[in-house]
Amino acid sequence: MGCADPGLLREQQGKVGPIPNSHAERSDDGALNYTETSKSAIDTLNTLYNSSEGRWSPEVAWWISGVALQGILDYTSKTKSYDYLEQANDIIEKQKEPLPWWPEGEGLFRADSTDDTAWWALVLVRMFDISGDSWALDTAKADEEYMYQYWTDENCGGGLVQSIRTKTYKNAISNQLYALLTASLHNRIPGDTEYLERSKAAWEWLFASGMLNEDHLFNDGLTKDEDGVCINNNGIVWTYNQGVILGAATELYKATSNTTYLDLARRTADAVIATSSLVRDGVLVELCEEAQSCNHDQQTFKGIFARYLAQLSSVLDDDPYRQFLEANAKMAVEKARNTTTGFFDVSWTGPFTDGTLGTQASALGLLVALI
Numbered sequence: 001m002g003c004a005d006p007g008l009l010r011e012q013q014g015k016v017g018p019i020p021n022s023h024a025e026r027s028d029d030g031a032l033n034y035t036e037t038s039k040s041a042i043d044t045l046n047t048l049y050n051s052s053e054g055r056w057s058p059e060v061a062w063w064i065s066g067v068a069l070q071g072i073l074d075y076t077s078k079t080k081s082y083d084y085l086e087q088a089n090d091i092i093e094k095q096k097e098p099l100p101w102w103p104e105g106e107g108l109f110r111a112d113s114t115d116d117t118a119w120w121a122l123v124l125v126r127m128f129d130i131s132g133d134s135w136a137l138d139t140a141k142a143d144e145e146y147m148y149q150y151w152t153d154e155n156c157g158g159g160l161v162q163s164i165r166t167k168t169y170k171n172a173i174s175n176q177l178y179a180l181l182t183a184s185l186h187n188r189i190p191g192d193t194e195y196l197e198r199s200k201a202a203w204e205w206l207f208a209s210g211m212l213n214e215d216h217l218f219n220d221g222l223t224k225d226e227d228g229v230c231i232n233n234n235g236i237v238w239t240y241n242q243g244v245i246l247g248a249a250t251e252l253y254k255a256t257s258n259t260t261y262l263d264l265a266r267r268t269a270d271a272v273i274a275t276s277s278l279v280r281d282g283v284l285v286e287l288c289e290e291a292q293s294c295n296h297d298q299q300t301f302k303g304i305f306a307r308y309l310a311q312l313s314s315v316l317d318d319d320p321y322r323q324f325l326e327a328n329a330k331m332a333v334e335k336a337r338n339t340t341t342g343f344f345d346v347s348w349t350g351p352f353t354d355g356t357l358g359t360q361a362s363a364l365g366l367l368v369a370l371i
Helices: 004-011 034-047 062-079 085-095 114-132 134-148 171-184 192-209 239-258 260-274 298-312 322-336 357-369
Strands: 223-224 230-232
Touching: 004 192, 034 062, 034 322, 034 357, 062 085, 062 114, 062 298, 062 357, 085 114, 085 357, 114 134, 114 171, 134 171, 134 192, 171 192, 171 239, 239 260, 239 298, 260 298, 298 322, 322 357
Parallel strands: none
Antiparallel strands: 223 230
16 A cells, blocks of 8 residues: 555645745845745755665665655645656555665654654654545554564663664664654544553653753763763764754644753753854854764754754744754855755855755755745
8 A cells, every 4th residue: 555645646746835936936036035045955865766676775774764754744845846746646545665774664754763763653644634534544553563572671661672683772862763753643543542652651751851951952871870870871872863852842832832841941942052063154064064063863963853853843933943944055055055056065054065955954954944
């Protein structure tokens, strides 16, 4: 069974919503047209697309194609332009098959780690938003149930393990994604209580786990001290760990109207902006950028933060983080983009040296966040 109804696809592909200045990336006053810059970023991204594999740059980690597809579906949802929906449907059709490196998951995006599974489950949630296809939502629910099997109180008093192969490592990203996914499911299922309770439990465990440091930023995960007590591993503070928790807070606020979620999220968002290792001269950075050592995963992180910072900002009075995001987008377009190929570098302050699936997916996340 496909993700989106073929008749619906044909109908939607014939409809393109209004796109201002559809052939110009800037308006008459010089402001960026985020719809057009996003579309340009997608078209450049698609130069990496392998249609037989149903992935961009198949040699790069599978989850990053999920993040790239999320960016395209966010674009689709916001612009009501269905130019890329057939491609999205084809990707989902191919990627729902059992993964060659993890046939034990039996397909439907069930990977050998809880975080990789979650990235694709969130893609399905967005596809449901666009198409209304119950298959997408039902599959996201099945992915959540698969992940929930790996929640255990035996180690660190709760939380999901990251590695399904080894049943080891309780980290920030898997549990942040789980809180986000379950809250997202709750908000799309009338009368649900179970997913909301699971999201709340994941949120509460995260904030009590020790991963949140004294600066109100999440380190990478947990380790154990000499007495076997779970403690913060003092791993690198990555932007995406801060971003996904903002997304979870936004969904939980929508579910409960409890502003405590927003207050905690704002503390983390403000901490990121105030931390010199994460923001320099008003622009997001990763610690690996200065040494030019960011791997494909790390190249992807900032766009994820931007996506969820924008979602948080949209439910707050006066959209307080938009100006920060706009400054990042302006810098990235002017300094980090190759004017010939359209690829973006990992460093949004430039100069451009190389573009990859990760760097392009990240820039796309930033640009679409501002539509």
